[in-house]
Amino acid sequence: MNTLRVAVIGAGHLGKIHARLLPQVPGVELIAVADPSPLAQKQILEQQDVQVVSDFRKLIDKIDAAVLATPTKHHHSIAMELLQNSIHTLIEKPITDNASDAFELAQTAEQNNCVLSVGHVEQFNPAIRLAAKKVGIPKFIQANRMSGYTYRSIDIGVVYDLMIHDIDLVNTMFAGELVDCRAAGFSVFGGNEDMAQARLQYSCGGIANLTASRASFAPARELQIYGTSGFAGVDLVTGTVQSVDVPSWVSQRQFNFLEANHDQQAFVREELFSEILPKRQESVEPDNAILAEQQNWVEAICSGGQLRNTGFNGAVAVEVAGKILEQIEQHQWLPGSSLGPLTTPDFSGPTTTAVPANLQSAKPHAA
Numbered sequence: 001m002n003t004l005r006v007a008v009i010g011a012g013h014l015g016k017i018h019a020r021l022l023p024q025v026p027g028v029e030l031i032a033v034a035d036p037s038p039l040a041q042k043q044i045l046e047q048q049d050v051q052v053v054s055d056f057r058k059l060i061d062k063i064d065a066a067v068l069a070t071p072t073k074h075h076h077s078i079a080m081e082l083l084q085n086s087i088h089t090l091i092e093k094p095i096t097d098n099a100s101d102a103f104e105l106a107q108t109a110e111q112n113n114c115v116l117s118v119g120h121v122e123q124f125n126p127a128i129r130l131a132a133k134k135v136g137i138p139k140f141i142q143a144n145r146m147s148g149y150t151y152r153s154i155d156i157g158v159v160y161d162l163m164i165h166d167i168d169l170v171n172t173m174f175a176g177e178l179v180d181c182r183a184a185g186f187s188v189f190g191g192n193e194d195m196a197q198a199r200l201q202y203s204c205g206g207i208a209n210l211t212a213s214r215a216s217f218a219p220a221r222e223l224q225i226y227g228t229s230g231f232a233g234v235d236l237v238t239g240t241v242q243s244v245d246v247p248s249w250v251s252q253r254q255f256n257f258l259e260a261n262h263d264q265q266a267f268v269r270e271e272l273f274s275e276i277l278p279k280r281q282e283s284v285e286p287d288n289a290i291l292a293e294q295q296n297w298v299e300a301i302c303s304g305g306q307l308r309n310t311g312f313n314g315a316v317a318v319e320v321a322g323k324i325l326e327q328i329e330q331h332q333w334l335p336g337s338s339l340g341p342l343t344t345p346d347f348s349g350p351t352t353t354a355v356p357a358n359l360q361s362a363k364p365h366a367a
């Protein structure tokens, strides 16, 4: 194959980024962008010179590969059609909104010799790779992923929308399978959960605490990893990594901190992150993770390179997300109340405040 003929399906927020970057990938020809929305079509044509079609089916016999960036609820049906026509596919995360559809896609890709990848873009984040190198074997991971309410991806809740990135990272950092999952979440705006907290335990003994919200004052993407040889905290927004190598005199219990005298206690307090647990701060060079993700997928198609985000990994992430959602559905926020994310105590009282004038409509929306 000389040139890989690629289309982007779905030209919203992510599809526009994919369409802009794909022509930079060596060996790729961007054939067209498909989106039924006139507004999306107009915006993509303002961005770049590319053929635009309403229906992706018109492209089936003209392309070798496609990036799928529609709302998640369309991923399974569109991707099945692509894969059954032997079209290599990169699906934005989450691969689907349920595990059985996700595994069906992974299997269909295999049966049709297609390279199926998933947009778990954090796997290409250099700050995470640096942090992972510093801690030895990861044992405890804490992640916070917060955003405001963007009105995008509201066909899914915050677990599939944001937490899925951290689920995928944790799945690949821990060598083992999920053995226990506790979670709770609630819906602020109605429909799916907008905030969620999960504690995952893996067969290797690793534990992860994940928090995600799309009703947050300020955006945040943070990951803290505690491993066998130290700690690393990553601010994914700034690309900053703070880390601590636990010195062997500490880990080998060469000094009994609990029996320190007055002066020793003062020294420990004052020099905790210089002499006791020396802290380092590093910044990684900003990198375009989506471009790196596209390149990895294209190399896997064209030269059999190692695919980092496989369809199977995407399906396992969705399977774990599904277990978290089951727990959220089973959680009872008030004794005697019904279960699930729509029954948060604070949101169940009488209406005492009016809807702002800008938001008034004839009928209140059903929960």
Ligand SMILES: NC(=O)c1ccc[n+]([C@@H]2O[C@H](COP(=O)([O-])OP(=O)(O)OC[C@H]3O[C@@H](n4cnc5c(N)ncnc54)[C@H](O)[C@@H]3O)[C@@H](O)[C@H]2O)c1
Residues within 6 Å of the ligand: 009, 010, 011, 012, 013, 014, 015, 034, 035, 036, 037, 040, 056, 069, 070, 071, 072, 074, 092, 093, 094, 119, 120, 121, 152, 153, 161
């Ligand atoms: N990797 C990431 O960090 C990241 C970030 C945001 C969103 N996403 C994912 O990307 C996907 C798209 O999200 P978005 O924020 O770009 O959404 P969006 O709403 O901005 O865009 C979706 C686009 O898909 C189009 N579309 C709908 N049905 C279609 C069809 N049948 N054929 C072609 N186009 C169709 C819509 O008209 C719209 O333009 C979702 O799966 C989302 O979860 C990934």
